[in-house]
Amino acid sequence: MNCPECDANLNIPDDAAVGEIVSCADCGADYEIAKKEGSDIELKQAETVGEDWGE
Amino acid sequence: MQKICIVFDRLRTEEKLLQTQASEMGYETSMIDAKITRFNTDSNKSEYDFGDVVLERCISYYRGLHFTACLEFLNVPVINSFEVSNTCGNKMITSMLLKKNNIPTPKTYFSFSAESAMEHFEKVGYPLVIKPIIGSWGRSVMPIKDKDTADAIIENRQVTDGPQDRIYYLQEMIDRPPRDIRVITVGDQIVAAMYRKSSGGFKTNIALGAEPEICKITNDIEELCLKASKAVGGGILGIDLMEDKNRGLVVHEVNNTVEFKGLVKVAEKNIPKEMIDFAINYIRK
Missing domain, CATH: 3.40.50.20 (Rossmann fold)
Known part of the structure; x- marks a missing residue:
């Protein structure tokens, strides 16, 4: 699968789960795995860090 | 099951x-x-x-x-x-509850306008630490060491003028080693503790690069953390303490959605197991 931003190859581990974040090693864009059914993977833009994020 | x-x-x-x-x-x-x-x-x-x-x-x-x-x-x-x-999400409410329950905690000043915050500085003096009442990972936590810095930070808050910017939470600067202690409590059990050593600056948040190191759970730590947990209502919590050179341990924060991925590697207890056991016992009660 390629990065929607820069088209570089995205390395998505086999055990990655829905909700996890994957980052593009080339451009640094972050994506959230929105759907994963076998090799059918959908990504969406990850949320940026919010003011209320954390513990 | x-x-x-x-x-x-x-x-x-x-x-x-x-x-x-x-x-x-x-x-x-x-x-x-x-x-x-x-x-x-x-x-x-x-x-x-x-x-x-x-x-x-x-x-x-x-x-x-x-x-x-x-x-x-x-x-x-x-x-x-x-x-x-x-x-736990609100530092002001947490500070009040800790104090009400006789848990040693840094002296903290509250005010609700820029003018009133400046009056605190004038009466108490410097340094004081300003913190947002809601927020984590050390964001916008700043030591204020002189009037020029106070003026600049308060002016900046007036410019951004978000709902939280109008609530001023100013805390005494604790004279402590360059580290704090994070303790994970699960119900009435202490599960693990670590020192978070500053990576050079004032803050000791792991998210900002502080070095974690396992901390021995002393009777004082245990007693204080269990009291703090009870004061806020209990559950799965991350309790932060500082070692005040004069007063000993003080609790400055209790965290609600505790992060533990660093501590899990060095803790003696199985942290996730303690949490799952607690959840199961929670519904059995």
Whole structure:
């Protein structure tokens, strides 16, 4: 699968789960795995860090 | 066999560790993304896959807090409760509860306008630490050592003028070693403790690069943390302490959605297992 931003190859581990974040090693864009059914993977833009994020 | 649900908005190592641990212990699990879950005032528990108990693990405080309100509306047992989340998410309310329960905590000053905040500085003097009442990872926590800095920071708050900017939380600067102590409590048990050593600056947040190091749990730490946990309502918590050179240990923060991926590697106890056990016992009570 390629990065929607820069088209570089995205390395998505086999055990990655829905909700996890994957980052593009080339451009640094972050994506959230929105759907994963076998090799059918959908990504969406990850949320940026919010003011209320954390513990 | 009971079913444990983990509610998340970003699937991190902690949530995966909890799911794996629960599965290894033989419990069914469900993982629910808060961002794609909908409720309404006619919603019923049976429409959802929340299982017998929910561990609310959202990274966004407000999202997690309001999701918890929805869960409690549906009578779904949730850890931590809305009341605990609400208390621990707000540093001002936490400080007040700690003090009311005779738990040593830094002296903290509250005011509700820029002018009033400046009066605190004039009367108390410098340094003081300014913190947002809601926020984590050390964001916008700043030591203020002189009037010029106070003027600049307060002016900046007036420019941004968000709802939180009008609430000033100013805390005495504790004379301490360049580290603090993070203790994870689960119910009435201390599960693990670590020193968080500053990586050079004033802050000791792991998220900012502080070095974790295992901390021996002394009787003082245990007693103080269990009192702090009880004061805020209990549950699964991350309690932060500083070693005041004059007064000894002081509790300065209690965290609601505790992060533990660093500590889990060095802790003697199995942190996720303690949390899952607590969740199961929570619904047995």
